[in-house]
Amino acid sequence: MRISGLLLTISLFFIAAYPAFAERNGYAVGLAPTYYQTLSVVDPNGPTNNTNQFSMDLVSIIKINRIDRIYSEAGLYNFKLRSGVANIGQQVDGYFYAGYYQHRFRIARNFKPWLGFGIAVNYLKFKARNNIDSDGYLASVYPDRKGASFDFAVNANYSFELSRRWDFDVFLGYLQPIGDSIKSFRYGSALIYNF
Numbered sequence: 001m002r003i004s005g006l007l008l009t010i011s012l013f014f015i016a017a018y019p020a021f022a023e024r025n026g027y028a029v030g031l032a033p034t035y036y037q038t039l040s041v042v043d044p045n046g047p048t049n050n051t052n053q054f055s056m057d058l059v060s061i062i063k064i065n066r067i068d069r070i071y072s073e074a075g076l077y078n079f080k081l082r083s084g085v086a087n088i089g090q091q092v093d094g095y096f097y098a099g100y101y102q103h104r105f106r107i108a109r110n111f112k113p114w115l116g117f118g119i120a121v122n123y124l125k126f127k128a129r130n131n132i133d134s135d136g137y138l139a140s141v142y143p144d145r146k147g148a149s150f151d152f153a154v155n156a157n158y159s160f161e162l163s164r165r166w167d168f169d170v171f172l173g174y175l176q177p178i179g180d181s182i183k184s185f186r187y188g189s190a191l192i193y194n195f
Helices: 002-025
Strands: 027-041 051-063 068-081 089-104 114-132 138-142 145-161 166-178 182-194
Touching (some): 027 068, 068 114, 089 145, 145 182
Antiparallel strands (some): 027 182, 051 068
16 A cells, blocks of 8 residues: 555656646657557456557657656556456456656667656556356356556657657557556557657
């Protein structure tokens, strides 16, 4: 419970500090088509299968300086995990907000990726939770559950400058659950407009 309170406080700081940083240092917004691969749930009643999901996420960036920034994203979850003999199937719906601190590393003259870490805050509903027997018949039914959850998040972005105002980013990310939450590897791109 203490860890959840600490993570919620950190997340609220990111949200509250956003306008002050953005006004002073500049900001950017964008749309990010994202593919979630090996998407699964850490379920209190047992293991789950993996699935994939395509999503259109919102991205915002607050520039701290030329090599540091706060990268945020928000999106929706809507996926179904298949039931199995040992795996709990369920329908998962919800939304998330993730905030990252990113630093730009100069690997080579023309290769300067952004690497970041942060926290994702989710509000999720898990419905139709069940598993089946070896003949494919319903074996167990579990109650629906819902609530907030958290993930440690890491990501890597590479930006291509299209013009003074527009950037095109490609990215990779990983979500590691803290408690009963979502686990996923994801990748995608983002079209970013700089103010």
